[in-house]
Amino acid sequence: MAAFDQAQARGQTVIDIAGLSTRFGDVTVHDNLSMDVRAGEVVSLVGGSGSGKTTLLRQILGLERPSAGSVRVFGVDIHRADAATLQTLRNRWGMLFQHGALFSAMSAFDNVAQPMRELRALPEDLVRDAALLKLQMVGIAPSQAARMPADLSGGMVKRVALARALALEPELLFLDEPTAGLDPALSEAFVDLIAMLRREMRLTVVMVTHDLDTLLALSSRIAVLADRRLVAFGSAEEVVRVDHPFIHDYFLGQRGLRALQGMRDMKEHHYGK
Numbered sequence: 028m029a030a031f032d033q034a035q036a037r038g039q040t041v042i043d044i045a046g047l048s049t050r051f052g053d054v055t056v057h058d059n060l061s062m063d064v065r066a067g068e069v070v071s072l073v074g075g076s077g078s079g080k081t082t083l084l085r086q087i088l089g090l091e092r093p094s095a096g097s098v099r100v101f102g103v104d105i106h107r108a109d110a111a112t113l114q115t116l117r118n119r120w121g122m123l124f125q126h127g128a129l130f131s132a133m134s135a136f137d138n139v140a141q142p143m144r145e146l147r148a149l150p151e152d153l154v155r156d157a158a159l160l161k162l163q164m165v166g167i168a169p170s171q172a173a174r175m176p177a178d179l180s181g182g183m184v185k186r187v188a189l190a191r192a193l194a195l196e197p198e199l200l201f202l203d204e205p206t207a208g209l210d211p212a213l214s215e216a217f218v219d220l221i222a223m224l225r226r227e228m229r230l231t232v233v234m235v236t237h238d239l240d241t242l243l244a245l246s247s248r249i250a251v252l253a254d255r256r257l258v259a260f261g262s263a264e265e266v267v268r269v270d271h272p273f274i275h276d277y278f279l280g281q282r283g284l285r286a287l288q289g290m291r292d293m294k295e296h297h298y299g300k
């Protein structure tokens with residue numbers, strides 16, 4: 028059994044954020060924030076615009092410096108790791124960014140092949156097969172692989188970006204607003220795709236989303252970012268019981284109540300009462 032299988036079997040901690048503070052000048056984005064992610068979980072981050080969700084992902088990826096506190100990924104303190112260790116870690120995770128998902132001057136195929144080519148360890152015919160396979164996993168046919176990003180629909184761009192994030196067979200996947208800008212049907216298809224990939228590739232996922240249906244369909248736990256910290260962190264049922272204005276507005280509006288009821292109906296349908 029590979030090391031990660033054992034980690035997953037035990038639900039080991041993959042990400043451990045302890046007492047994290049992030050300041051930009053005199054603006055404090057996170058203040059003494061703590062959070063953990065266990066192997067095999069989908070942890071979703073929600074919070075108002077500007078509440079620091081993307082910045083938290085950037086802290087986990089080692090792209091920002093904490094003003095205080097620490098972030099450990101796979102047991103390694105990201106901000107104290109040397110360059111070689113950090114590179115090894117980077118090869119174990121994939122990231123789907125909120126904006127600018129693809130290199131516009133490269134075809135869909137080259138976008139997906141790029142992380143593998145950067146490793147310089149794989150022969151080109153292997154890169155080719157692996158990239159086409161990843162594209163196929165997200166529903167892009169080999170005949171579409173040569174298309175440039177400008178010639179792809181919004182939903183296809185997202186899927187190619189997901190294929191690229193999966194290029195190095197990561198154990199850990201970060202998604203920043205994966206369904207933003209997709210219509211409801213495409214959004215639902217994307218959610219199904221992520222659920223399938225998670226099962227097949229045994230991924231641990233950290234996702235930022237504004238979309239309630241996406242949130243409720245995929246999350247093992249939900250982290251609510253407000254007032255520069257996590258005001259709630261738990262299952263959907265646990266989170267909605269927390270008395271906070273953001274949670275009230277977000278989950279308990281008409282749309283939220285409908286989505287929650289939908290989730291309860293689905294659970295009843297699957298597991299009985």
Ligand SMILES: Nc1ncnc2c1ncn2[C@@H]1O[C@H](COP(=O)(O)OP(=O)(O)OP(=O)(O)O)[C@@H](O)[C@H]1O
Nearest residue numbers: 051054056074075076077078079080081082083125
């Ligand atoms: N490099 C930076 N320098 C200065 N301020 C920054 C920097 N990066 C982020 N911020 C500020 O930190 C705050 C949080 O930004 P962030 O992008 O993390 O929010 P978000 O929760 O992802 O919002 P959205 O839902 O709109 O994507 C914002 O006030 C933003 O202006």
Ligand SMILES: [Mg+2]
Nearest residue numbers: 080081082125
């Ligand atoms: Mg953001």
